[in-house]
Amino acid sequence: xxxxxxxxxxxxxxxxxxxxxxxxxxxxxxxxxxxxxxxxxxxxxxxxxxxxxxxxxxxxxxxxxxxxxxxxxxxxxxxxxxxxx
Amino acid sequence: xxxxxxxxxxxxxxxxxxxxxxxxxxxxxxxxxxxxxxxxxxxxxxxxxxxxxxxxxxxxxxxxxxxxxxxxxxxxxxxxxxxxxxxxxxxxxxxxxxxxxxxxxxxxxxxxx
Numbered sequence: 257x258x259x260x261x262x263x264x265x266x267x268x269x270x271x272x273x274x275x276x277x278x279x280x281x282x283x284x285x286x287x288x289x290x291x292x293x294x295x296x297x298x299x300x301x302x303x304x305x306x307x308x309x310x311x312x313x314x315x316x317x318x319x320x321x322x323x324x325x326x327x328x329x330x331x332x333x334x335x336x337x338x339x340x341x
Numbered sequence: 342x343x344x345x346x347x348x349x350x351x352x353x354x355x356x357x358x359x360x361x362x363x364x365x366x367x368x369x370x371x372x373x374x375x376x377x378x379x380x381x382x383x384x385x386x387x388x389x390x391x392x393x394x395x396x397x398x399x400x401x402x403x404x405x406x407x408x409x410x411x412x413x414x415x416x417x418x419x420x421x422x423x424x425x426x427x428x429x430x431x432x433x434x435x436x437x438x439x440x441x442x443x444x445x446x447x448x449x450x451x452x453x454x
Contacts, residue, residue, distance in 0.1 A: 259350055259353075259354070260353070263353055263354065263357040266357050266358075266360075266361050267357060267360065267361075269361070269364070270360055270361055270363075270364040273364040273365075273367060273368050274364065274367065276368070277367050277368065282373075283373055283430070283433075283435045283436070284433065284435075285373040285377075285426065285427075285429060285430030285433065285435045286373050286376060288426045288429060288430070289367065289373065289376050289377055289380050289423075289426055290367065292380055292381075292384070292422055292423065292426060293360075293363055293364065293367055293380050293384055296360060296363070296380075296384040296385075296387070296388045296419075297360060297364075299388050299391075299392075299411070299415075300356060300357065300360055300387065300388050300391040300392075303391055303392055303395040303408075304353065304357075304391065304395065306395065306399070307353075307395055307398050307399060310399075312399055312401060312403055312404050315395075315403075315404055315407045315408060315411075316407065318392070318407065318408070318411050319407055319410060319411050319414075322411050322414045322415055322418070323414065325418075325422075326414070326418035326419075326421075326422055329422035329423075329425065329426060330421075330422060330425050333422075333425040333426045333428070333429040334425070334429070336429040336430075336433050337428070337429040337432050337433060339433065
């Protein structure tokens with residue numbers, strides 16, 4: 257369980273990097289990529305938290321976050337592409 | 342520790358390391374196109390490794406269905422999401438770094454569907 261805690265801490269550091277890039281990203285394309293990696297980090301973190309808490313039903317969140325992450329990335333990329341300049 | 346736990350832990354550590362490498366790439370690489378490279382490849386393989394590790398650690402029919410479906414969806418959707426992000430970056434005129442060698446001299450967003 258110590259190992260899972262270390263992995264969750266690593267994912268927390270990853271999420272901090274993502275938030276930094278989301279706030280200070282030079283272009284909006286960097287922010288789209290940051291949202292993409294944020295959902296990936298969330299999916300991995302939820303799966304590891306499910307092991308840590310011994311709660312298999314939490315894995316439903318993994319499936320939901322996979323779908324939401326894909327749709328969010330596509331939607332934000334589409335908004336960026338169609339935005340009048 | 343059983344062999345099942347060792348396998349699951351190794352997969353989880355590998356996947357988390359790959360996601361962390363993607364974050365380092367997002368932090369350190371110079372422009373949006375390089376960052377798209379790091380995020381799409383490292384993060385998709387990393388999250389699939391983590392999900393397979395969790396599947397090995399908690400192997401029941403319920404988790405097998407949920408995690409198998411999640412792995413398939415990740416492998417199908419992550420490349421397309423990264424492709425859409427990179428295409429949006431190109432079409433919205435995100436600047437390249439100076440070291441980029443461009444074979445075509447078209448301006449960004451010149452080919453509008």
